[in-house]
Amino acid sequence: MRMLPAAPVILTAPPRGRVLVVVPHPDDEALGCGGAMIQHSDQGDHVKVVFVTDGAAGDALGYYAGQDYVQLRRGEAQRAAAVMGVDDLVFWEYPDGKLADAQGLSERLEALFEADRPDIIYRPSTLEIHPDHWALGVGVEEALRRYTPAIGDFCYEIWATIQPSHVIDISAVWHRKRKAIEQYQSQLRYNDYLRVIEGLNAFRTLFLLSARYVEAFRLGNCS
Numbered sequence: 001m002r003m004l005p006a007a008p009v010i011l012t013a014p015p016r017g018r019v020l021v022v023v024p025h026p027d028d029e030a031l032g033c034g035g036a037m038i039q040h041s042d043q044g045d046h047v048k049v050v051f052v053t054d055g056a057a058g059d060a061l062g063y064y065a066g067q068d069y070v071q072l073r074r075g076e077a078q079r080a081a082a083v084m085g086v087d088d089l090v091f092w093e094y095p096d097g098k099l100a101d102a103q104g105l106s107e108r109l110e111a112l113f114e115a116d117r118p119d120i121i122y123r124p125s126t127l128e129i130h131p132d133h134w135a136l137g138v139g140v141e142e143a144l145r146r147y148t149p150a151i152g153d154f155c156y157e158i159w160a161t162i163q164p165s166h167v168i169d170i171s172a173v174w175h176r177k178r179k180a181i182e183q184y185q186s187q188l189r190y191n192d193y194l195r196v197i198e199g200l201n202a203f204r205t206l207f208l209l210s211a212r213y214v215e216a217f218r219l220g221n222c223s
Helices: 028-042 069-084 105-116 131-146 171-182 193-207
Strands: 009-011 019-023 047-053 088-094 120-124 152-156 166-169 214-219
Touching: 019 028, 019 105, 019 131, 028 047, 028 069, 028 120, 028 152, 028 166, 028 171, 028 193, 028 214, 047 069, 047 105, 047 131, 069 088, 069 171, 105 131, 120 131, 131 152, 171 193, 193 214
Parallel strands: 009 166, 019 047, 019 120, 047 088, 120 152
Antiparallel strands: 152 214, 166 214
């Protein structure tokens, strides 16, 4: 017998602990879980962000030809992180667009978990249709199958929605999330992510009608 999915847990604040955010490209952290990151930072949690690819494929029309585009995107990430109150950033620089071909990604992620011992991670789901997002979601799930300590494994949503297990009101920090996204002018030149994410976070208020903006997450297996 098929069961009705449970309604998501409504969080008034994110869970406390050491936070690790793993993202495919510079901008995915602000888009997918920027509100939660700000709230973690505001409540004193240590937040570390690992940018897995170098973002080099994000200028398909060559607007930034002749510039150090990877460094440009890194600078955007650093400015966005400053807006969100985060200063622990790591750049792995896997080739953008080819993460599915990366050798040893899940092993490197497992080593990261072992070294950092996070209490909470935020990462893409395996429902994502962008190949780098999907590959990172798969890599995290493979690493977590071998990683024994308990961990809060939260999937965020960007290119595909998830069946949420938890939602959190980010209305009070939306202006800072928006400002963080605005730092990524190289990406906003191609896609109106502000409109897209504002719409997504507004849509998620169906679970919390008193809010103006809500981020949704799925805890555990996100397939």
